[in-house]
Amino acid sequence: MIRKISQLSFLLVASIVSLGFAKAISTEPTATLTVVVNGIQNQKGEVCIGLYSQKKGFPLNTKNVLKSACTQIVGRSIKQQFSGLKHGKYAVAIVDDQNGDRQLNRDFFGIPQEGFGISNNPKVSIKTGAPKFQDASFILNSNKTINISMKYRLDP
Secondary structure (H helix, E strand, O other): OHHHHHHHHHHHHHHHHHHHHHHHHHOOOEEEEEEEEEOOOOOOOEEEEEEEOOOOOOOOOHHHOOEEEEEEOOOOEEEEEEEEEEOEEEEEEEEEEOOOOOOOOEOOOOOEOOEEEEOOOOOOOOOOOOOOHHHHOEEEOOOEEEEEEOEOOOOO
């Protein structure tokens, strides 16, 4: 009887260990994205960063954000890391949130009233409108750092 319990214990432990290996083998690789925001003009409020993995809602709809973070402004630049990201295509939108509502405030014509930034630093003007996901996206297949410049007015 003791031998049967011992064999059963061995089988149970072996099964648990093999399940652990199966899970480790099937785990998708992940990466860390570091976002560096430069050129912050204000020294109050916070900079909010939205990470998107699809074009739906980019760059203004915060409901479609994959991950987000808001950081108190200290100095002219900030750094924020997003870890555990699956390899794929992403884009980032940033707002220098001066009034704490965690969105980019715009005037009647849709012109930003707060600082903003977009990955790949595309041109943003009345003519171009809000950047498209495809213009701001980048491939993340290993740890990566991107630099984004804040804008406080539209490009000419």
